[in-house]
Amino acid sequence: MTTSIVPADSAEARRRLADTLTAQGALAPGSPWHAAFAETPREVFVPRFTIAGPDGRRDIEPGDPGYLGAVYADTTLTIRRDSAGTPVSSSSQPSLMARMLETFTVPDGARVLEIGTGTGYNTALLCHRFGAGQVTSIDVDPDLTAAARERLAASGHTPLVLAGDGIEGHAGGAPYEGILATCGVDRLPTAWPQQVRSGGLIVTNIGNGVATLTVDEDGSASGSFLLDDAMFMRARPHPGHTAPAANQFTGLIMNSAGNSRTEAARVPIEEVVHATAHEIWMLHHDVLAMTFDPGGHTVFGLVHPPSGSWARITPDGGQVTITHAGPRDLWAERLDLTASWITADRPGPSAYTLTVSSCGAHTIRRTGSSPAVWTL
Numbered sequence: 613m614t615t616s617i618v619p620a621d622s623a624e625a626r627r628r629l630a631d632t633l634t635a636q637g638a639l640a641p642g643s644p645w646h647a648a649f650a651e652t653p654r655e656v657f658v659p660r661f662t663i664a665g666p667d668g669r670r671d672i673e674p675g676d677p678g679y680l681g682a683v684y685a686d687t688t689l690t691i692r693r694d695s696a697g698t699p700v701s702s703s704s705q706p707s708l709m710a711r712m713l714e715t716f717t718v719p720d721g722a723r724v725l726e727i728g729t730g731t732g733y734n735t736a737l738l739c740h741r742f743g744a745g746q747v748t749s750i751d752v753d754p755d756l757t758a759a760a761r762e763r764l765a766a767s768g769h770t771p772l773v774l775a776g777d778g779i780e781g782h783a784g785g786a787p788y789e790g791i792l793a794t795c796g797v798d799r800l801p802t803a804w805p806q807q808v809r810s811g812g813l814i815v816t817n818i819g820n821g822v823a824t825l826t827v828d829e830d831g832s833a834s835g836s837f838l839l840d841d842a843m844f845m846r847a848r849p850h851p852g853h854t855a856p857a858a859n860q861f862t863g864l865i866m867n868s869a870g871n872s873r874t875e876a877a878r879v880p881i882e883e884v885v886h887a888t889a890h891e892i893w894m895l896h897h898d899v900l901a902m903t904f905d906p907g908g909h910t911v912f913g914l915v916h917p918p919s920g921s922w923a924r925i926t927p928d929g930g931q932v933t934i935t936h937a938g939p940r941d942l943w944a945e946r947l948d949l950t951a952s953w954i955t956a957d958r959p960g961p962s963a964y965t966l967t968v969s970s971c972g973a974h975t976i977r978r979t980g981s982s983p984a985v986w987t988l
Contacts (some may be wrong), residue, residue, distance in 0.1 A: 638710035661689035722789035727778035732760030747771035819893035821961025831970035837961035865913035870937030889953035956982035
């Protein structure tokens with residue numbers, strides 16, 4: 613059993629964090645979530661973690677200088693990586709957590725399902741608000757759920773914490789008033805709306821935004837995205853899953869031959885490759901981007917692992933040479949999407965709405981002066 617050891621000055625650090633989240637606008641004035649942040653000790657759930665700094669990763673544990681300050685900084689605390697070094701579990705940035713919780717407007721005392729237990733910190737916040745008996749949380753990694761269960765108990769919370777595939781939800785506890793996912797998904801899983809009451813909410817990261825979707829009587833769901841970009845660690849199909857990483861395809865992009873053409877650089881090349889456009893994150897969610905600097909000149913790459921399609925983009929003054937192979941022309945797709953987004957004045961996620969039909973078809977709409985519609 614994990615013993616909860618809370619530093620004496622933790623209460624002041626928690627209060628400052630809650631006040632800061634309110635001052636930033638992440639929490640609404642008078643929000644009940646203020647008390648949840650002010651009374652839930654984050655350090656219990658992240659006794660050891662890694663943060664990113666100007667000099668690279670830094671591992672932090674109790675007793676290290678600045679430990680408590682790091683715990684209550686408005687930053688993501690990574691606790692686990694996969695075999696390729698990609699982060700797969702963390703305690704998310706508190707301001708992002710707060711914004712998601714504020715939009716999770718289910719009634720007090722509602723029965724809720726959390727997808728992605730992770731450290732258990734967000735689970736504890738949900739327990740504080742709704743009561744532990746009303747909270748079910750599921751995570752694919754049994755080691756994480758076991759640790760979170762102990763830390764929650766040490767903090768006085770005993771929700772139902774399960775190890776399993778969160779993409780399938782937990783039908784045994786349905787229907788819920790709402791589902792809150794602290795992991796990212798590329799498409800809304802069909803099981804989630806089926807497990808939420810009509811009028812209930814699903815809040816999750818899709819693409820590079822946080823969607824708040826209301827479930828209808830027919831099992832469809834629709835809604836909009838929060839203002840700011842947001843990316844959570846992606847849901848994993850099993851604990852040992854290692855997601856494809858761009859560096860695995862360096863040799864393919866740099867050394868392979870394919871069809872080649874030269875064309876004018878219509879828009880900033882780096883903006884095409886390393887795009888922040890919401891439609892790109894939705895339609896090109898499984899396309900990896902990379903940048904190389906061989907011999908002092910920049911080369912960009914795109915690869916779609918499922919189809920084997922790839923593109924190498926070499927700038928030359930006001931033109932680019934595109935070498936590509938596979939069934940998809942990734943550069944042409946990406947260029948058209950980026951050009952459309954730039955024409956629309958580079959809107960953020962809040963300019964989009966999402967409708968998911970009962971059979972799982974996704975329709976994303978860009979609103980404003982340059983509207984557009986895509987069916988995913």
